Amino acid sequence: MTSLLDDLTETTGNAFETLGLNRMLGAVRVSDRPDLAQFQCNGAMAAAKQAGKNPREIASDVVSELQKSPFIDKLEIAGPGFININVKADTLYKYAIESLSDNLGIDNIGQGAKVIFDYGGPNVAKAMHVGHLRSAIIGEALKRAYNFAGYDAIGDIHLGDWGTQMGMVISELENRHPDWPYFDDSITEFPQESPITLRDLEEIYPAASAACKQDEQRLEQARQATVELQNGRPGYRALWKHMVEVSIEAIKANYARLNVHFELWNGEASVHNLIAPMVQDLKEKKLAVTSDGALVMHVSKDSDSKEIPPLILYKKDGAVMYGTTDLATLLEREKYFQPEKVTYVVDKRQNLHFEQVFRAAKASKITPEKTDLTFIGYGTMNGTDGKPFKTREGGVMKLEDLIKISHEKALQKMNEANITGKFDEAQTNDIAHKVSIAAVKFADLQNHPNSDYVFDLDRMTSFEGKTGPYLLYQAVRINSLLEKADQDDITAHQDNLPEHLVSQEIDLLLHLTQFSENTLGVVKNNSPHVLSDYLYKLAQNFSSFYSNCHIMSEENDVTRQFRLKLCQMTRAQMVAGLNILGIDVPEKM
RNA sequence: GGUCCCGUAGCUCAACCGGAUAGAGCAACUGCCUUCUAAGCAGUAGGUUGUAGGUUCGAGUCCUACCGGGAUCGCCA
Numbered sequence: 001m002t003s004l005l006d007d008l009t010e011t012t013g014n015a016f017e018t019l020g021l022n023r024m025l026g027a028v029r030v031s032d033r034p035d036l037a038q039f040q041c042n043g044a045m046a047a048a049k050q051a052g053k054n055p056r057e058i059a060s061d062v063v064s065e066l067q068k069s070p071f072i073d074k075l076e077i078a079g080p081g082f083i084n085i086n087v088k089a090d091t092l093y094k095y096a097i098e099s100l101s102d103n104l105g106i107d108n109i110g111q112g113a114k115v116i117f118d119y120g121g122p123n124v125a126k127a128m129h130v131g132h133l134r135s136a137i138i139g140e141a142l143k144r145a146y147n148f149a150g151y152d153a154i155g156d157i158h159l160g161d162w163g164t165q166m167g168m169v170i171s172e173l174e175n176r177h178p179d180w181p182y183f184d185d186s187i188t189e190f191p192q193e194s195p196i197t198l199r200d201l202e203e204i205y206p207a208a209s210a211a212c213k214q215d216e217q218r219l220e221q222a223r224q225a226t227v228e229l230q231n232g233r234p235g236y237r238a239l240w241k242h243m244v245e246v247s248i249e250a251i252k253a254n255y256a257r258l259n260v261h262f263e264l265w266n267g268e269a270s271v272h273n274l275i276a277p278m279v280q281d282l283k284e285k286k287l288a289v290t291s292d293g294a295l296v297m298h299v300s301k302d303s304d305s306k307e308i309p310p311l312i313l314y315k316k317d318g319a320v321m322y323g324t325t326d327l328a329t330l331l332e333r334e335k336y337f338q339p340e341k342v343t344y345v346v347d348k349r350q351n352l353h354f355e356q357v358f359r360a361a362k363a364s365k366i367t368p369e370k371t372d373l374t375f376i377g378y379g380t381m382n383g384t385d386g387k388p389f390k391t392r393e394g395g396v397m398k399l400e401d402l403i404k405i406s407h408e409k410a411l412q413k414m415n416e417a418n419i420t421g422k423f424d425e426a427q428t429n430d431i432a433h434k435v436s437i438a439a440v441k442f443a444d445l446q447n448h449p450n451s452d453y454v455f456d457l458d459r460m461t462s463f464e465g466k467t468g469p470y471l472l473y474q475a476v477r478i479n480s481l482l483e484k485a486d487q488d489d490i491t492a493h494q495d496n497l498p499e500h501l502v503s504q505e506i507d508l509l510l511h512l513t514q515f516s517e518n519t520l521g522v523v524k525n526n527s528p529h530v531l532s533d534y535l536y537k538l539a540q541n542f543s544s545f546y547s548n549c550h551i552m553s554e555e556n557d558v559t560r561q562f563r564l565k566l567c568q569m570t571r572a573q574m575v576a577g578l579n580i581l582g583i584d585v586p587e588k589m
Numbered sequence: 590g591g592u593c594c595c596g597u598a599g600c601u602c603a604a605c606c607g608g609a610u611a612g613a614g615c616a617a618c619u620g621c622c623u624u625c626u627a628a629g630c631a632g633u634a635g636g637u638u639g640u641a642g643g644u645u646c647g648a649g650u651c652c653u654a655c656c657g658g659g660a661u662c663g664c665c666a
Binding site for chain 1: 591592593594595600601602603604605606607608609610611613614615621624625626627628629630631645646647658659660661662663664665666
């Protein structure tokens with residue numbers, strides 16, 4: 001069903017149209033001045049400019065039309081021509097109660113259209129660190145929001161497993177263990193068991209990376225190893241397979257803890273076999289040309305205000321780069337899914353890279369013209385000093401360390417609140433886990449994806465104020481309240497509205513009518529912070545209502561029933577909304 | 590140097606297509622646990638939205654210049 005705001009806009013649009021004005025002027029929004037009205041329409045002032053009439057006069061005409069609408073309670077014209085609108089309480093209730101229906105009253109705007117989200121992007125052989133958080137958290141939330149809105153959205157982790165970092169690690173191992181069978185070309189059978197563990201990799205990659213950074217020859221060696229890996233040298237491939245398997249296990253564990261899930265576990269390497277034919281085709285179409293020893297695709301246009309460098313398909317040493325694999329990945333996605341939209345949730349510094357890839361994909365018709373390719377760049381995670389985040393030791397904090405710290409703080413908080421005794425160990429850990437993940441995720445999700453933000457450990461693991469745990473807390477309070485009501489057999493079973501509502505009840509009810517546009521707002525703006533903000537305000541409204549309106553002791557039966565309904569609606573939205581954000585709600589905390 | 594992003598309360602962030610008195614949280618200060626979970630509630634204080642112009646009935650939002658910060662500009666991802 002359409003939202004209250006949509007229906008108000010429709011009605012007001014009709015009023016403008018009846019007066020011979022553009023119906024677009026009838027856009028209604030939640031009022032900036034809740035002290036004056038619930039909703040407002042600013043169209044009269046814009047209309048005045050176009051029609052050359054007095055805005056208040058137009059507003060007055062619109063108001064006369066609107067008076068006919070059955071759900072309008074009060075209309076006022078204020079200031080230069082604001083139309084202030086108040087809606088009857090039973091109308092608010094009618095819309096809010098939709099949140100107890102199956103899809104919480106959210107329209108199916110996706111109609112099953114296929115959307116692929118490319119996010120995550122962890123690197124094989126590299127420990128996952130807090131820099132991987134934003135892509136995972138934002139990508140997962142967007143995917144879920146799209147699914148909730150009726151799209152068929154799937155996530156592809158797109159592992160970084162085919163680039164120079166693989167050559168760095170392989171050459172490092174070759175330097176350290178030249179006697180290993182993987183480096184003997186006469187050997188074709190290799191051990192099943194991986195010679196390296198995850199712990200080894202955590203030490204080897206930084207060492208290899210550092211060595212290549214200071215020594216050009218060492219880097220050249222890594223590049224050579226990369227080419228040979230990509231060209232299929234058996235020992236390298238066998239070693240590579242070990243590293244992928246060892247890494248994926250850890251990667252899966254990390255994402256599982258974050259409640260982030262991928263439908264596709266593809267990597268750069270999984271499109272390797274598509275590359276040669278793809279490049280052959282590009283050559284035949286005269287799109288791929290040789291330049292400075294490399295094979296490139298020019299993607300600049302005359303209309304460009306900046307210089308767009310060509311997409312490099314093959315480096316001069318014969319290795320492919322991530323542009324090549326990204327292009328081949330689009331080829332593969334078209335082959336299997338024919339998506340309506342492919343969305344990348346990646347660090348915004350890769351903006352230019354994806355501009356190149358998108359242009360190459362469209363120019364070569366690898367991706368059809370109608371397919372929407374979207375780049376959602378998120379901002380850098382900086383330290384409190386404003387520079388890209390580093391720990392005191394100069395490294396980046398490992399993801400599992402962050403999760404551990406947050407988890408321990410949650411346990412500590414439970415101890416302080418003196419509630420650990422109420423749960424067994426498994427329950428205690430489950431609650432601490434959910435609370436800690438909610439804290440970490442919500443700290444990110446409340447920000448606009450595009451903005452850089454400061455990684456502040458204390459803030460991320462804080463449970464008070466505008467935090468994930470605050471939202472959980474409201475849902476949990478409702479749980480125990482409704483449980484109690486159930487025991488006392490006074491559950492909400494009727495839909496009557498009390499004659500008089502107190503301000504906390506009206507505020508909450510009014511807020512509850514806006515779940516739909518805020519959820520769809522995540523899809524429209526490609527930003528989960530819209531919903532995060534809505535849920536936070538919902539929690540605030542509820543908490544205020546909870547403190548000021550006692551329920552179990554309320555003697556008026558209609559009022560008590562109504563308040564229980566408010567609780568149910570709030571909980572339904574909170575649980576569904578947090579689920580979209582990828583945050584699980586514990587039963588108790 | 591070219592291109593792009595950002596600058597909002599002491600700190601961290603919001604502000605939907607240009608709308609009314611720019612909102613939250615943290616930190617600070619006042620109250621409130623003998624009633625449904627105080628991870629809470631009620632309140633106080635904190636602002637020339639980087640600067641200077643311009644467009645407009647109306648600008649944090651659009652335009653211009655400047656100041657300050659960041660990103661990026663062919664073989665890393």
